[in-house]
Amino acid sequence: MKYNMKSFLLIGAVLGMANACNKATTPTTSITGSDSAGYQINGQLTNAPAGSKVYLSELGTTQFIARDTATLDDKGHFSFKGTAPEAGLYQVKLTDANQVLVALDNKSSLELSGDATSLGTNYTVKGSKDSELLQQLSRTMQQSKGEMQKLEQRYTQAASSNRPDSMKVIEKQFFAAQARNAAAVKQLVRQNPNSVVSAFAVGNLLNPDEQFVFADSMATQFKKTLPDSRYTKELTARLDPLRSTALGVVAPEIKLAAPDGKEVALSSLRGKYVLIDFWASWCGPCRQENPNVVKAYNKFKGKGFEIYSVSFDQDRAKWLKAIEKDGLTWTHVSDLKGWESAAGQTYSVKSIPQSVLLDPQGRIIAKNLRGEALDDKLASLLGGKPL
Template identity: 45%
Template structure:
């Protein structure tokens, strides 16, 4: 009886770790499969399963969750620019994923997740807050194009809306408990302003999941980020430019340099870019330079974003996503993120964007 009891407990534990993803693509690519990918603590994506869609355009993935909770991507057809849907699994879930299956000309696509689980619920709420902000930004950009004189008013409204958006996210985080969606939520919090919130998340997850690889990586990154303080010498970055050769950050000594961590796939970064373009135009002839470090994986997408957003400053990338050597050196775990350096390469300020960056530079260059 004891042996039977142990076997039953073991079987129950295994069942609790199982998951099922029921996936449907609205559009198929003939001869192509849909893939399930696992994202490790370094941000590396590894294919773990694949399936050919049925006549009903459906596939199903079943298995046991890695690490007692992990981040997965449903990769539709593994094209050069595939639609990928993030799913956070901790075991015991049956989740329905319905997606367009392909991106439109602008690289956008839609999807839905259905499943009564905390990771799904809060992930969708976070995305809704982000989309609401994106809608406002599109409206403001259109207004500025029609009447540039409205820029000051719009910048004030943007700052207020951004603060309200962050407040909504912070209200949700305590409800997430130790679910991994809390770790994902950190991507929506600017580290320079919300360090206390990030520390709270790190402490909570470290206590509940002390050996989880993603949690351990986040805690370590946060500790190192706290070490990249104002007044410290900026760590070196030496990565490839769009033209090919490497460009070392230290080669820009003698100028005030803004290190701008961004990516073509980062909505908040792209929304911020018009502000950065104007700032650069205003101060580039006064000894100011920008060193853009992209967390892209797709070289073509990186170059296209530079051209489309008219980013005429210095750019580098190793195309390693969150494993970028630059991001690792500065412990960047959310973007956009900036570091302003003085002429000797010391960190003057962190996290300056929009009006805050303009005000800081105006003071810095007022006598120059």
Template identity: 45%
Template sequence: MRLIGFLLLLATAIQAQNFELRVEAKTVIPGKKIYLEYINELGKLIKVDSASPSAQRKVTFKGKVKDQGAFYLVNFFDTPKPQKVLVILEGGETVDIVADGMNDEDGKSAFAMKGDYPNVKFMLELMAISKEMEAKVRKWNQEIQVDPKQEKRIQAEFTQAQAASTGKIKALIPQMGSHLVALWATNFLPAEKEMASLEEIANRLNQARPNHPQVKQFVANLKRLGGVNEGSMAPEINLATPEGPSLALSSLRGKYVLIDFWASWCGPCRRENPNVVKTYANYKDKGFEIYGVSLDQNREAWLKAIETDKLVWKHVSDLQYWSSAGAQAYQVNSIPQTFLLDPTGRIIAKGLRGAALDQYLAKLFETK
């Protein structure tokens, strides 16, 4: 009986490490497969499984979860611009995903996910909060186009709504415990304002998962984040521009330079871009420049976002996602993130966005 009991416990433990993803694509590409990709601690994507859709446009992925909990992407057909759906697995889950299978002309797509598990539940709640804010921003942008005089009112409403959105996210984080979705939630918290919350998450996850590769990377990055301080000389960045040749940050000495870390896939970044566009227009002729460092992986998505959002300043990227040399040099673990440099290349401010950036520059150039 003791041996049988031990074997039953062992079988239960093994089962708890397994997962099952049941995926349905509303649209399929004949002859193409759906892939399951694992995201390692450096942000690299590693294909771990693939399957051709059935006649019912469905595939099932089964396996043992990596690292006792990991981030995965369901990659629909691995096209140049594939629809990808994030899923966080810790073992024991059966998750259902129904997705469009392809992006529309604007690069957008939708999906539905079901599974009574904390990572699924909280991920969907975070996405709902983000989409609510995105809808408000679209409405405000339309209002400004119709009546530019409403800009001051809309900026105030935006600041208030952004604070409310951050508040909702912070309220959810304690409920997430040590589940990996708490690590994903840090992408929605601006490091310059929410360092205490980020440190709380890091401490909790480090105690529960001290050897987890994603947690170790996050904790290490957070510890080093304070290393790029106001008053220190800005580390060099020298990456490729959209045109091909590289552009060194140091080549912009003589101007006040805002290093803007962003990405086409980052909702908060895209929502912030209209504010940055206006700020740049106001100060570009007074000795102000922007050096945009993209954490994109897809070159076409990066270039389209620059064109769509009318970002007419300097841009660079090595298309290495979170492994970007620029992000590593500045210990950037959440975006958008900014660093303002004086004409000598010294960091004089961090985390300036929206009205705060405009007000800082207004005061700065008043004294010139």
């Protein structure tokens, strides 16, 4: 289950990404200064020995950039003072396991306090609405992450005990928890439409593909209120390639070779509900999901449902062997270019398994339906079963 849930990786974006990025940080010249215009952080940490180092880093496009270093005094006090190129997110860190994110601009004056042994969960920040919003988001994500980790453990136990019915129940609970987390993030963003933290959250704590309508509406707002923010620009850059595959649009054409060498066009299946399934023989989660797809296909293929599988394989023999072994008796195509697949590029596929459901007119009506979710959706469309 954990490998199929792409958004689970996003749950730890506020803290997990920070820890990973730190390993690639390249120190730069400190921007500490005494300018009248600038930010200031006054901090006090408990349970940290005097002389401990505290590091301030700016969140760049792909990593954190070291900006300043402070030293704790015998009362746990420290301070940073400097100028920010623009309003953005910064990391205050003792160690990778003990750090927080704050928002800074050249008018920020923050009071930060916390427990140095569990800083990520035991801290308070005052003096900045943006930093307070960031703390709210962090708490939301931490709570959701904890819930999902427990569900993941239960799922693993059910799988090892061969209890498929329990696995299905837990999977639904996981998706429900995922939906609650996304709703909580969206509510905070709606309440703070003029914050750079909101612009960051939409692009990094939500999946812009699955939340395209919301993300696009917020991007329109950010372009008006935060036109020069890096987070507005990054969000816009992420959304632009997704417009051609957003819900409601006619799916872009795919025309690739089938196993017999003849090209098959996606549009040749018009008139039916079609699942475009991106997968590969070497993809473990894809192979684990295949029995669910086979079940759905066998149940609905006589009612106007078809599957158009696009493989990211490079080895023709392994591709064909997987089709036969998994009993995938529907339309298959591939250009055998792996991640450079032309169809994958067109649909901005960054991970697999991934799927897109089309209506008989070729319009995209759903994405990434897995397990019971696919069966329920098809039943609502073709079998009269309400969602």
